[in-house]
Amino acid sequence: MSRPRVEPLVWLMFSGGGVMAAVFLPVLVFMFAFAFPLEWISPPDHDHLSAVVGHPLTLLFLLGMFVVLLVHSAHRFRYTLYDGLQIKAKRTVAVLCYGTAAVGAITTVVVLLSAA
Amino acid sequence: MPSNPGSNPGSNSGSIRLQVTRYRPESDSEPRFQEYDVPLRKEWTVLDGLNHVKNEVDTTLSFRWSCRMGICGSCGMNVNGDPKLTCAAFLDDYAPGPIRVEPLANFPVVRDLVVDINDFMEKLPRVKPWIIRDDDALLDGDGEIDGEYLQTPEELDAYKQFSMCINCMLCYAACPVYGLDPEFMGPAAIALAERYDLDSRDHGARERLDVLIEHEGVWGCTFVGECTRVCPNHVDPAGAIQRYKVKAAKENVMAFLLPRGAR
């Protein structure tokens, strides 16, 4: 009766991204956007960070998180364009939003591999 | 016609101005406002004010109403921009006025304050808001219905909140997604689907999900949440829609993971 659909899967990733953005992003932003660059907390040395970031588990986690965050953003922004600006070219908007997210996901893989 | 409070001004504490939308399709190209001053009395609602106008001032004014006690759901209008049951919106709360009374937003205007609700009436049956059974437990030998389906208080409690809907359509008037895309099934219809899904006597969840998993089902909703805020009976359609999304997503994951026959 029911065939697999794309909408529920995108929505699941959107929701997952929303949770990640709410739970993990604040502390990362606090540290790397404010505390370390502005020296509220002395930045950890490079060797330690390199070990933490380069750990396979960290990389896998970051990959999953960045991808769902990108889908979250693309999905939300798509509907903001529909509702907020009443853009009628719905297909084009969807392709542009998810396309940008896909490019971002590929970039994420490349960057994370370079740090491995 | 029930006794009209307007015929007995009694202890009048001044008056308040109503700015009422007028639209006569036979002569007007678009709606305009007409102003009426009505007595400002503590126990009067906006609907009482409109009835005063209709009975004493201008008999040509058209609007819908029936029970005057928040049961029938027919007197919904936009009062100062907010979708309200006019029988529950007291003039005193808007003093000193003026009060802008407009037809329910997001619906086509038929005349004055009367809107065309056909779209809603056509959507409602699509979610099958009735008890669906895949057995005939209550049919006796002659195919006649005999007996009743029993339910515990806990089972009643599971869906009771969603059963309070009076189809007043305030939630549709509050929903920008419906305003922008009339294909969207909309808050009340989806909340009503949830009401029957949660009913222990019902077996129709599958059929309703097939309707609501479609693009114009639940996916257009962006969780503005305004439907829940304006609901006079605290039904929480916004919550029902998000839960339907979870249900549809679960169902979809199962469809991916399990081969066809196994479900």
Add this chain to the structure above:
Amino acid sequence: MSTPRATEVRVYNRPMSTWWWTRRRTYFVFVMRELSSIFVAWFVGFLLAFVYSVGRSEAAYQDFLDWAATPWVVVINVIAAAFLALHVVTWFSLTPQAMDVRIGGQKAPAAAIIASQYVGLAVVSAFVLWLVTR
């Protein structure tokens, strides 16, 4: 059991203004909430730049910290963080509506669900902070 449609009348369709979301506080907050998506994407890019710099060399990492301290980046980050805060608060506060959490057959109170999410946020934040700075 279809009821015959009433005589066709010339209805008036009210167009929805492009600025509908500025007319009501709740609509405005809604659109701001949705716009947080742009800033979430910005932080993904920002954090990727960080990971990339750490992966390259110590000097690149130092360059990243210097770049992140330049005024325009700080200004963008402050604005983005404000939108992220809006996302966090609204996301947590909407969860009780979206999830039907039951404890022992009883519907869990909304306040408890919201509070537990903040506890989760605090625990995760403490762990990540410890992992990075230990």
